[in-house]
Amino acid sequence: MNQSHNCPVCHTLHHIENSSIYWVACHSCNHLLQYNHRNLQDAGPIPPMPDNQFRFKIGQTGNIRGRWFQVIGHIYYLDYDKDDGDFTHHWDEWVIQFNDKSMGYLVDERGELILFAQRGNFTREIPDLTATQEGDSLHIEGYQVLVEEVGQTTITTFAGQLPHHSRPSQILNFIDCSVRNYMVGIEWYDNQYMLHYGIEIDRNEFMVDSGV
Ligand SMILES: [Zn+2]
Numbered sequence: 001m002n003q004s005h006n007c008p009v010c011h012t013l014h015h016i017e018n019s020s021i022y023w024v025a026c027h028s029c030n031h032l033l034q035y036n037h038r039n040l041q042d043a044g045p046i047p048p049m050p051d052n053q054f055r056f057k058i059g060q061t062g063n064i065r066g067r068w069f070q071v072i073g074h075i076y077y078l079d080y081d082k083d084d085g086d087f088t089h090h091w092d093e094w095v096i097q098f099n100d101k102s103m104g105y106l107v108d109e110r111g112e113l114i115l116f117a118q119r120g121n122f123t124r125e126i127p128d129l130t131a132t133q134e135g136d137s138l139h140i141e142g143y144q145v146l147v148e149e150v151g152q153t154t155i156t157t158f159a160g161q162l163p164h165h166s167r168p169s170q171i172l173n174f175i176d177c178s179v180r181n182y183m184v185g186i187e188w189y190d191n192q193y194m195l196h197y198g199i200e201i202d203r204n205e206f207m208v209d210s211g212v
Contacts, residue, residue, distance in 0.1 A: 003015070003016045004016070005035070005039050005040045006040070007026040007028065007029060007031065007033060007040060008033070008039070008040055008041060008042045009026065009029045009031045009042050010026065010028045010029035010031075012026055012028040012029070014026065014033070014040065014161075016035060016161070017070075017072045017097060017160075017161055018072065018097050018101055018103060018161070018163070019037075019101070020103060020118075020163040020164070021035050021161045021162065021163060022034065022035055022162060022163055022164040022165070023035070023043075023158070023161065023162040023164075023165065023167070024040055024160075024161050024162075025046060025049075025157070025158050025159050025160060025161070025162075026040075027048065027049060027159060030045055030046055030047070030048050031043070031044065031045055031046065032044055032045070032046040032167065032168060035161075043167070046157050046158075046168050047156060047157045047168075048157065049074070049076060049157055049158075049159045050076065050157075054074065054092060055092065055094075055108050056071045056074070056094050056106070056208070057071065058071055058072065058073070058074060058159055058160040059071065059072075060208055060209070061208070061209045062206070062207055062208035062209055063206070063207050063208075063209075064096075064106075064115060064201060064205060064206050065201070065205045065206075067098050067099065068098065068099045069096040069097065069098050069099075069104070070096060070097055071094050071095070071096055071106075071160070072095050072096065072097055072160050072161050073094065073095030073158060073159065073160035073161050073162045074092065074093075074094050074095070074158060074159045074160055075092065075093040075094075075095070075155055075158045075162065075165075076090065076092060076155070076156050076157050076158060076159075077090065077091050077092070077093065077153050077154065077155055077156065078090055078153065078154055078156050079091065079151055079152065079153045080151055080152040080153070087152075087153075087154055087156075091107070091108065091109075092107075092108050093105050093106065093107050093108075094106040094107075094108075095160065095161065095162055095163070102118065103118045103163060104116060104117055104118060105118075105119075105196070106201075107198070112200060113200070113201040113206060114183055114198045114199065114200050114201065115198060115199055115201050116183070116185065116196040116197065116198040117196060117197050117198075118163065118196075119163075119165075119194045119195065119196045120194075120195050120196065120197075121193065121194070121195060122140075122141065122193055122195055123141065124141050124142065126193060127139060127140065129173070129175060129186065129188065132147055132150060132175055133147065133150060134147055134148060134149060134150055135147060138175075138177060140177065140184055140186070140195070141195070143179050143184070144179070145177035145178065145179045145184050146177055146178050146179065147175055147176075147177050148176050148177060148178055149174075149175070149176040150174075150175050150176075151173075151174055152171055152172065152173055152174070153171075153172050153174055153187075154168075154169060154170060154171050154172060155167075155168045155169070155170070155172075156168065156169075165194075166187075166189055166192070170189055171189060172187045172188070172189050173187065173188050173189065174186065174187045174188075181199065181200065182197060182198065182199055183197070183198035183199070183200075184196075184197055184198075185197075185198065
C-alpha cells in the first residue's frame with residue numbers, strides 16, 4: 001500500500017500512507033482533498049498551517065514503548081474558550097502509524113504525551129451526553145468513567161493525512177473522561193460519535209529519531 005495520486009487542483013503528487021486515509025491536505029495549494037481509494041477529489045480550500053514551531057514534523061519517526069512509528073498527520077485544533085467567547089484555545093494532535101500499519105493519535109497535553117488508539121465506535125448504548133457535566137460519572141462500554149472536561153472544539157486545519165474524521169471547521173462536542181490510568185474521549189456532531197482510548201506515555205517510553 002503506497003499509492004500516489006496527484007492533487008486535482010495543483011497536481012502535486014501525494015503518497016497515500018495508509019489504506020485508512022480519508023483526508024489529505026495539499027498545502028501546495030491549501031486545498032482539502034478526499035481520498036476515495038481511486039483518486040483524490042477537491043473538497044475546497046483549507047487554511048494554511050500556522051507557521052509555528054511544533055513538537056513533531058510530518059515524516060518524523062520514533063519509538064513508543066518499543067514500537068516504531070511515523071508521523072503522517074498533524075491536526076490543529078481550537079477549543080471554545082469561555083473567557084474569550086470564541087474558539088481560541090489551541091492544541092495539537094499527531095496522526096501516527098506503526099510498523100504493522102495500525103494507527104494512533106499522539107496528543108500533547110501541556111507537555112505530557114497521551115497516546116490514543118485509533119478511533120472506534122460505540123458498541124453499547126450511548127449515554128445521554130448533552131446534560132453531562134464535569135465531575136459526573138458515565139457508563140461507557142461497560143466501564144464507569146469520571147468526566148473531567150466537557151467542551152467544544154474544531155479542526156482549524158491539518159497537515160499530512162487523516163483517517164476518517166470530521167471535516168475542518170465542523171464543530172465537535174467532546175467529553176474527556178478518566179478511568180484509573182486511562183483516558184476515554186468522546187467526540188460527536190450530529191449523530192456521529194467517535195470514541196477513543198488513551199494512555200499517558202512516560203518520557204522514557206518515547207523517543208524520536210533525529211533528522212527529518
Ligand atoms: Zn494542491
